[in-house]
């Protein structure tokens with residue numbers, strides 16, 4: 001577990017894709033079978049363990065930790081695995097904070113996969129006792145299902161390919177025929193025979209966009225489309241099977257059976273998964289509604305009825321077995337229109353082309369879009385082939401300007417790994433009314449990025465010098481520091497007492513110049529909900 005949890009720690013705080021690839025590739029090269037196979041399964045979402053219910057873990061934690069402390073820490077850490085990892089006390093006869101090295105990842109997986117419901121709490125507690133904080137975090141994530149450390153299946157497969165000099169598309173082809181801990185894959189990597197390709201449809205890497213940084217591109221050469229705020233999806237139908245793949249290359253068919261069932265034409269298309277909101281009467285609902293369906297392996301009939309999904313198509317890669325990828329966009333668009341005409345219009349429509357004479361007109365269109373499902377515009381070069389990844393000049397994304405709010409820092413908590421000695425995660429709030437007449441601060445979000453290393457050092461010092469209380473890993477600070485927070489959107493949520501939650505919050509600036517009493521009000525944020 002030690003190496004695996006160190007890998008997770010490293011991944012959480014490594015931003016660059018290359019850095020992540022290197023970490024995973026090194027781990028896979030260094031680690032023996034079957035541990036590395038289980039790690040690969042965990043990273044690609046292929047580890048199907050019977051999930052232990054958080055309530056069962058809560059029960060064992062409460063035997064050792066004051067439930068009030070647990071509750072408070074959880075409120076501000078926000079992540080259950082992280083909270084338990086941080087506050088789990090080892091028994092008196094155990095040395096402090098060491099992973100004693102006696103629990104391998106394979107042994108942990110084996111134990112978790114055979115645990116009966118009644119013995120789960122004891123067995124988990126015994127395993128937690130043998131680990132340090134990082135190991136506990138990893139174990140609880142494994143036990144409760146889903147790592148969510150920002151690693152895509154595709155990234156993990158690319159790292160595997162790099163570690164052993166394989167071609168990642170060949171890895172993709174054989175992947176579906178294999179099962180963890182992937183002995184055959186590592187044997188191939190060590191020079192053995194290539195496993196037989198499975199008979200499942202194959203994922204093709206997506207074409208991506210660059211942010212539009214200046215307006216020197218000739219708009220006449222580009223088609224403009226809305227940038228929909230949904231989930232990128234590739235739909236593959238081959239050999240009588242339909243598969244939906246996410247931007248990360250994860251197979252998400254099980255979360256969207258309504259869409260998968262409606263697609264039975266051989267081919268590969270690209271588009272945006274959206275859900276119809278009940279309130280919006282058939283219009284695309286915001287990302288918030290979509291999130292209700294995300295991350296669920298199986299969806300209830302109720303979910304399917306309340307949040308019916310559909311796909312707004314914008315590209316075609318294969319029409320039947322015919323490869324369209326080398327054709328110019330304008331021609332693929334015509335093929336796509338023909339292809340889409342045969343699909344159920346309740347489940348599939350086309351992303352419209354927006355006519356815009358020049359950049360001034362496009363800027364007005366972009367700024368004026370009030371639809372909750374739109375987050376900007378896309379520009380696609382009319383003569384561009386469909387190529388994997390980001391290529392300069394072919395696709396651009398031009399997002400709406402981010403929203404910002406001035407918030408007051410309320411709580412801080414230490415980071416992981418490289419950041420474990422810094423208070424680097426901040427919970428901030430806004431006022432319920434005028435602070436002079438009884439207005440209160442309520443948390444509206446949490447951020448741990450957006451600042452430079454110097455700012456981090458400064459913020460860490462601020463937290464240490466202005467703490468007013470501590471509970472578990474969390475420090476409460478004097479409510480004097482204003483942080484300008486940028487975010488993509490804001491929606492209603494029960495997670496915070498304020499009833500609001502921000503999407504992608506990051507610290508844009510430390511407002512040394514602004515008194516806390518002048519930070520924003522909750523009602524101002526409420527008006528930003530679309």
Ligand SMILES: Nc1ncnc2c1ncn2[C@@H]1O[C@H](COP(=O)(O)OP(=O)(O)OP(=O)(O)O)[C@@H](O)[C@H]1O
Nearest residue numbers: 207208209225226227228231232272314351378397
């Ligand atoms: N009409 C559209 N055409 C292409 N992509 C679109 C469209 N509408 C929304 N998108 C989304 O925009 C993204 C394009 O940006 P990019 O290729 O950089 O991917 P990304 O990293 O997922 O970006 P972002 O986080 O900005 O959505 C696509 O991945 C897709 O999810």
